[in-house]
Amino acid sequence: xxxxxxxxxxxxxxxxxxxxxxxxxxxxxxxxxxxxxxxxxxxxxxxxxxxxxxxxxxxxxxxxxxxxxxxxxxxxxxxxxxxxxxxxxxxxxxxxxxxxxxxxxxxxxxxxxxxxxxxxxxxxxxxxxxxxxxxxxxxxxxxxxxxxxxxxxxxxxxxxxxxxxxxxxxxxxxxxxxxxxxxxxxxxxxxxxxxxxxxxxxxxxxxxxxxxxxxxxxxxxxxxxxxxxxxxxxxxxxxxxxxxxxxxxxxxxxxxxxxxxxxxxxxxxxxxxxxxxxxxxxxxxxxxxxxxxxxxxxxxxxxxxxxxxxxxxxxxxxxxxxxxxxxxxxxxxxxxxxxxxxxxxxxxxxxxxxxxxxxxxxxxxxxxxxxxxxxxxxxxxxxxxxxxxxxxxxxxxxxxxxxxxxxxxxxxxxxxxxxxxxxxxxxxxxxxxxxxxxxxxxxxxxxxxxxxxxxxxxxxxxxxxxxxxxxxxxxxxxxxxxxx
Ligand code: ATP
Ligand code: MG
Numbered sequence: 001x002x003x004x005x006x007x008x009x010x011x012x013x014x015x016x017x018x019x020x021x022x023x024x025x026x027x028x029x030x031x032x033x034x035x036x037x038x039x040x041x042x043x044x045x046x047x048x049x050x051x052x053x054x055x056x057x058x059x060x061x062x063x064x065x066x067x068x069x070x071x072x073x074x075x076x077x078x079x080x081x082x083x084x085x086x087x088x089x090x091x092x093x094x095x096x097x098x099x100x101x102x103x104x105x106x107x108x109x110x111x112x113x114x115x116x117x118x119x120x121x122x123x124x125x126x127x128x129x130x131x132x133x134x135x136x137x138x139x140x141x142x143x144x145x146x147x148x149x150x151x152x153x154x155x156x157x158x159x160x161x162x163x164x165x166x167x168x169x170x171x172x173x174x175x176x177x178x179x180x181x182x183x184x185x186x187x188x189x190x191x192x193x194x195x196x197x198x199x200x201x202x203x204x205x206x207x208x209x210x211x212x213x214x215x216x217x218x219x220x221x222x223x224x225x226x227x228x229x230x231x232x233x234x235x236x237x238x239x240x241x242x243x244x245x246x247x248x249x250x251x252x253x254x255x256x257x258x259x260x261x262x263x264x265x266x267x268x269x270x271x272x273x274x275x276x277x278x279x280x281x282x283x284x285x286x287x288x289x290x291x292x293x294x295x296x297x298x299x300x301x302x303x304x305x306x307x308x309x310x311x312x313x314x315x316x317x318x319x320x321x322x323x324x325x326x327x328x329x330x331x332x333x334x335x336x337x338x339x340x341x342x343x344x345x346x347x348x349x350x351x352x353x354x355x356x357x358x359x360x361x362x363x364x365x366x367x368x369x370x371x372x373x374x375x376x377x378x379x380x381x382x383x384x385x386x387x388x389x390x391x392x393x394x395x396x397x398x399x400x401x402x403x404x405x406x407x408x409x410x411x412x413x414x415x416x417x418x419x420x421x422x423x424x425x426x427x428x429x430x431x432x433x434x435x436x437x438x439x440x441x442x443x444x445x446x447x448x449x450x451x452x453x454x455x456x457x458x459x460x461x462x463x464x465x466x467x468x469x470x471x472x473x474x475x476x477x478x479x480x481x482x483x484x
Contacts (some may be wrong), residue, residue: 051208053199060196062091066132067100070115070139071196077114079106080142080178082193088201089189092211093243102139103181103193111139126173144176145184168228168264179204186225186232187239188217210248216240217248226254230261233295234273241277241286247293255293262298267383274299274382275337281329283322283340299382302348302374314347317432324428338391339421341384343428346396348374371396391418398422399429402439405461410446410454423447 053059060068063083074081081104087097104111111128112118118130118139128139176184178193182204185191189210193202201208205219216236218225226233233255240247247255262270277286277299290296297304306314321343328335352370357363375389384392398418405413413419423443430440446457 049203049206049208051201051203056092056201056208057094058088058091058194058201059199063087063194063196064100064135064137066130066135067102067137068196070102070130070137073114074102074104074106074111074139075197077106077110079104079110081106082178082195082202084193085185085190088192088194089207089211092192092208095243100137102137103142103178104139105142105178106139107141107175108139111141142176142178142181143184144174144180164264168230168261178202183219185219186229186235188219189215189239189245191219214243214245215248216243216245216251218251222251223254223258226258226261230258230265231269231273233258233262233293234277234290237286237289237293237295238273238277238280241282241289242280252293255295259294259298262295263381267379267381270299271382271384278322278340278344279325279329279335279337281326283326284319287318287322300344300348300378301381302352302377303344306347306351309351310347313433317347317428318344320431321428336388336391336421337384338388339395339425341378341388342392342395342425345374345378345392346429349396367400391421394418395421395425399426402426402443403436405442405446406458410458414447 067083067087071081071083081102083100084103085101087100090097106114108120108126108128111130112120115128115130117132118128121127121129125140127141130137130139182191182193182202185205187210188205188207190207191203191205192207192211194200195202210217216239218232218236236247236251236255239245277283277290280286287296290299291307296307303314303318307318321340325335325340349367349370352374353363353366356366356369361369371393375384375393378384379389395418398413398416399422401409401413402422416422423440426436426443427440430436442457446454449457
């Protein structure tokens with residue numbers, strides 16, 4: 001019944017054959033440095049492992065009803081279809097899956113024709129979204145690796161598959177068999193296929209073994225797989241942080257050397273990945289791993305420089321921001337990328353301001369220009385959409401305004417739609433050790449005070465609260481306790 005039983009697993013290939021021109025030179029050097037037993041990936045099987053329902057904890061009741069119905073419909077239409085990827089992995093680990101992915105032998109067009117509520121999406125990687133109210137089931141057609149033969153014995157053309165000079169996959173629409181699909185997935189733990197009808201799990205890459213041993217392991221030659229898609233480096237870290245797994249040494253070894261390949265990734269995709277990394281509830285742990293494997297610099301180059309220049313303060317601020325974000329997410333409270341990106345980039349501002357002031361630009365325009373330049377530079381790496389970059393700038397711009405409280409200014413500030421975010425940001429700066437002369441606790445008291453008390457608080461302010469005094473860069477040696 002199942003075609004994969006008769007298809008041989010293709011021979012492993014080296015990364016070198018993908019490389020050409022100047023990048024190839026660099027990549028060949030990289031590959032030589034990386035200790036890996038080329039051609040002998042230890043985890044590869046020649047026969048599929050089929051784990052019967054009695055030997056694992058998955059059952060169709062634990063999948064979303066909509067995912068089961070998509071699989072059923074595809075199977076009734078004569079196609080192979082399996083639940084795959086994160087949902088199988090997470091359910092085996094007793095984690096509630098974020099979403100449900102289906103892999104099928106049907107082409108995207110055939111999937112679309114099977115469902116009324118289906119939409120074709122993607123160009124680099126075509127798939128179908130089947131919509132059920134707010135739930136979307138993602139259906140992907142079995143893929144083969146590039147240059148591999150298809151079921152008909154043909155190597156598919158450029159229209160379906162395209163690579164950059166360095167070997168990065170620009171288009172990945174070469175269809176294949178279940179077995180081929182299993183080999184082109186990223187990690188062994190993401191390559192488990194659950195057959196809803198029989199209850200079997202198909203494990204072509206020893207994924208169950210790695211789930212048991214809590215290992216993130218790339219399928220195939222790690223360097224080659226990172227070359228094909230450098231985002232896999234970020235995914236390795238993301239899953240390690242999310243699951244509390246270790247990145248297996250051969251999969252971890254190439255990370256620092258290959259990190260710079262992330263500069264080739266379109267900035268919109270890197271922004272999406274950065275959100276998944278930092279806003280999934282394990283941001284602090286993820287940041288530590290990114291930093292450890294030298295993957296933070298390609299995402300936030302200016303912040304990385306700030307870490308080098310002033311590690312205590314920068315790390316304190318970045319970690320505190322991520323810890324707050326994690327707490328809010330885990331308590332089900334709202335979070336916004338505007339606030340988090342404002343925090344991640346804030347420690348990189350003073351250096352730029354200093355440079356501009358050194359060129360004779362006065363303080364206030366220097367701050368404006370530094371903020372502008374830093375944001376546009378950051379957008380070249382992670383394209384922050386306007387709906388986040390505009391409030392991000394407001395949070396920054398309100399920081400010096402929080403100092404000016406005389407007359408009606410404090411009351412006007414309270415009315416500002418971005419006051420709450422700006423105030424929280426001030427507390428964050430203080431928690432990281434910035435010296436603000438008690439500004440945070442002043443605002444905390446002001447918000448709770450009666451009208452009369454507020455008038456008295458304004459009267460008690462000295463001259464310093466009127467003018468545009470800026471002391472955002474002055475810090476105490478020791479961090480202050482967060483204002484109450
Ligand atoms: P989660 O949804 O919890 O973030 P996931 O593993 O389901 O994790 P998705 O991004 O939803 O991740 O991708 C679904 C599956 O598609 C993965 O489990 C993996 O098998 C495959 N996949 C995704 N991205 C890649 C990639 N860059 N290279 C190879 N395979 C990938
Ligand atoms: Mg998923």
